[in-house]
Amino acid sequence: MFDDVSDIIIQIRNLSKIYGDGVEIKALDAIDLDIKRGEFIAIVGPSGSGKSTLLHQIGILDTPTSGTILLKGIDITKMSDKQRSKMRNEELGFIFQYHHLLPDFNALENVMMPLLIKGTKRSKAKKMAFELLKEVGLEDRINHRTHQLSGGQNQRVAIARALVNKPSIVIGDEPTGNLDTKKSDSIYELLRRLNKEYNQTFILVTHDERMAAKTDRIIRIVDGKIAEDSKNRKDF
Amino acid sequence: MYELFIAVRHLTSRRRQTIFSVLAVGLAVMMLMWSQAMMVGFTDEMYSKTVDSTMPHVTVEPQEDEDYIHLYRNLIRNINEIDGVVSISPILTGTATFEYKGKNKNVVMQGIRVEDHDSVMYINDNIIDGNFRDLEISPNSVVVGDALAEKLDVEIGDTIDASFPEANPTNLKVVGIYDSRTPMDETLAFTSLSTVQDFLGVSDVVTTILVRGDDRERAQAISGKIDALGYPASSWKETNPEIIQTLKMESTSNTITLGLIIIIASFGIVSTLFMVVMEKTKEIGMLMAMGVSRRSILIIFVMESGILGLLGALIGVMLGAMFAIYMGSYNYGFEVMAGISTIPFVVRIQDAVIIVLFTFLLNLIAGIYPASRASKLKPVEAIGRD
Numbered sequence: 064m065f066d067d068v069s070d071i072i073i074q075i076r077n078l079s080k081i082y083g084d085g086v087e088i089k090a091l092d093a094i095d096l097d098i099k100r101g102e103f104i105a106i107v108g109p110s111g112s113g114k115s116t117l118l119h120q121i122g123i124l125d126t127p128t129s130g131t132i133l134l135k136g137i138d139i140t141k142m143s144d145k146q147r148s149k150m151r152n153e154e155l156g157f158i159f160q161y162h163h164l165l166p167d168f169n170a171l172e173n174v175m176m177p178l179l180i181k182g183t184k185r186s187k188a189k190k191m192a193f194e195l196l197k198e199v200g201l202e203d204r205i206n207h208r209t210h211q212l213s214g215g216q217n218q219r220v221a222i223a224r225a226l227v228n229k230p231s232i233v234i235g236d237e238p239t240g241n242l243d244t245k246k247s248d249s250i251y252e253l254l255r256r257l258n259k260e261y262n263q264t265f266i267l268v269t270h271d272e273r274m275a276a277k278t279d280r281i282i283r284i285v286d287g288k289i290a291e292d293s294k295n296r297k298d299f
Numbered sequence: 300m301y302e303l304f305i306a307v308r309h310l311t312s313r314r315r316q317t318i319f320s321v322l323a324v325g326l327a328v329m330m331l332m333w334s335q336a337m338m339v340g341f342t343d344e345m346y347s348k349t350v351d352s353t354m355p356h357v358t359v360e361p362q363e364d365e366d367y368i369h370l371y372r373n374l375i376r377n378i379n380e381i382d383g384v385v386s387i388s389p390i391l392t393g394t395a396t397f398e399y400k401g402k403n404k405n406v407v408m409q410g411i412r413v414e415d416h417d418s419v420m421y422i423n424d425n426i427i428d429g430n431f432r433d434l435e436i437s438p439n440s441v442v443v444g445d446a447l448a449e450k451l452d453v454e455i456g457d458t459i460d461a462s463f464p465e466a467n468p469t470n471l472k473v474v475g476i477y478d479s480r481t482p483m484d485e486t487l488a489f490t491s492l493s494t495v496q497d498f499l500g501v502s503d504v505v506t507t508i509l510v511r512g513d514d515r516e517r518a519q520a521i522s523g524k525i526d527a528l529g530y531p532a533s534s535w536k537e538t539n540p541e542i543i544q545t546l547k548m549e550s551t552s553n554t555i556t557l558g559l560i561i562i563i564a565s566f567g568i569v570s571t572l573f574m575v576v577m578e579k580t581k582e583i584g585m586l587m588a589m590g591v592s593r594r595s596i597l598i599i600f601v602m603e604s605g606i607l608g609l610l611g612a613l614i615g616v617m618l619g620a621m622f623a624i625y626m627g628s629y630n631y632g633f634e635v636m637a638g639i640s641t642i643p644f645v646v647r648i649q650d651a652v653i654i655v656l657f658t659f660l661l662n663l664i665a666g667i668y669p670a671s672r673a674s675k676l677k678p679v680e681a682i683g684r685d
């Protein structure tokens with residue numbers, strides 16, 4: 064089976080990220096990676112191996128030391144701040160371990176925010192955000208603020224917010240890391256269902272081997288390098 | 300405009316800090332508004348006590364190389380055509396020695412048309428005995444100041460001998476005594492125009508024409524138009540430059556002091572905003588991750604500063620105006636200024652508008668620094684590592 068090149072949504076070439084002044088830490092070391100539309104990927108590896116760093120690079124939250132990243136064929140390292148912001152808003156959805164909701168806004172407003180930033184009309188944004196909150200089972204919690212919601216509820220709001228703009232790529236850094244197994248499973252089911260429904264690409268960093276095993280592709284990172292890619296295993 | 304939505308929400312969720320910042324600016328603005336109203340009222344009162352009641356708005360003099368204005372009736376007709384002119388008084392000034400029962404005194408004798416002169420200089424208001432009108436009814440009559448009357452020891456009905464080298468000596472009957480509460484009371488005597496003309500032995504001429512306009516601020520324009528008629532004219536601002544100078548200086552130093560207070564209050568907003576930026580570092584990162592550009596982050600925080608400044612300015616201006624109006628309407632029961640028992644506050648819309656705009660702009664500018672710090676955060680650092 065050959066990869067259809069037009070299907071590649073993320074193309075990473077020779078990507079390195081070096082931290083530190085004085086003592087240099089090579090967090091990413093000449094990474095090459097292709098990811099296709101609709102893939103559901105787990106990134107695993109020991110702590111400090113560079114998983115978060117890679118995710119931040121894909122999410123245009125940081126700039127690389129060298130190398131290129133093409134998102135939908137566009138080199139993000141050559142973009143202006145305005146273009147990067149637009150890309151983050153329209154093509155990317157973020158889910159982090161510690162749910163990162165805006166504390167001054169309630170659940171509905173948090174989910175509406177990416178739409179408002181995009182320029183969607185308030186009434187429409189409200190409707191779309193409500194639909195999504197309903198889908199994650201929080202229609203009766205829309206007026207609650209982050210401190211009034213449990214960890215699992217917060218995480219579901221964060222997921223709704225990450226998905227509301229129908230991004231082509233959703234990245235998550237241990238999205239279920241602080242939840243118990245039961246809650247973690249239900250979140251996983253939710254993400255998997257959305258992935259199938261909308262053909263969105265999911266890239267999730269996880270410690271949870273059980274969860275990783277349920278994905279399409281596992282990428283193991285060690286010392287800033289790709290040590291193992293389950294896709295290659297199948298190919299051999 | 301989601302930036303405004305976020306800015307407003309930041310302010311409403313930090314209610315205590317917001318109220319504190321607004322009050323700090325509001326207090327400073329209130330003081331500025333209040334003192335501005337007092338300054339304007341005080342200045343107004345000063346002008347109406349001096350310019351409006353004791354000075355002609357415009358003084359017209361003879362043409363160069365002439366001692367008199369010969370065709371003054373013609374000139375008066377032309378001046379009357381000028382926009383804003385309300386009243387005109389031709390006068391002939393001469394010097395005389397007054398003598399009564401062995402006492403004598405050199406005086407300035409002004410020949411006037413009583414009706415006209417009163418309409419420019421309000422002399423009737425100062426009369427304390429007798430009547431100005433008698434100057435025109437009985438020939439060879441005089442109105443003297445109370446200090447002069449005392450010096451010569453004359454009363455209504457007494458007859459003074461007036462003389463001067465090269466003048467025609469004459470007798471003047473005292474028909475009135477005035478008190479202007481100025482040094483003039485000792486040296487200035489009024490007679491009819493024809494009396495001075497006869498005394499000096501001149502034809503129907505005058506030395507000066509005094510003009511009053513409907514607004515003292517129009518004096519310059521009127522004097523310019525009279526200049527154009529060929530007669531040198533000067534407004535009260537030119538004849539009394541010291542009045543303007545003192546009032547200007549006082550109000551300028553006052554404004555500078557209070558402007559500084561507003562700047563200090565705005566510094567308070569800047570430091571609060573810095574705290575907010577630090578507090579919200581993580582949220583700024585989240586907003587960036589959601590697609591808020593650096594420019595929009597800048598806008599959000601500048602807006603917050605601007606909103607605080609605008610609210611403070613509006614509240615301050617309103618409170619300041621209210622205090623001024625209240626204190627201005629209060630009767631203190633004793634003289635707070637010469638002749639009045641209220642403080643003459645004047646609240647002007649234009650002052651309020653300027654103060655609000657100044658404060659608003661100042662806070663917008665002051666907000667740029669913390670806002671640009673917020674906008675320069677790196678999203679990944681702002682989010683922090685989990």
Ligand SMILES: Nc1ncnc2c1ncn2[C@@H]1O[C@H](COP(=O)(O)OP(=O)(O)O)[C@@H](O)[C@H]1O
Binds near residue numbers: 088110111116117
């Ligand atoms: N902002 C930073 N400054 C300096 N070193 C960093 C920074 N972020 C990450 N690192 C280092 O880079 C390496 C990879 O970190 P990270 O990507 O967070 O690992 P992981 O997510 O796999 O645990 C680690 O050694 C970490 O200490």
Ligand SMILES: [Mg+2]
Binds near residue numbers: 114116236
């Ligand atoms: Mg990590």
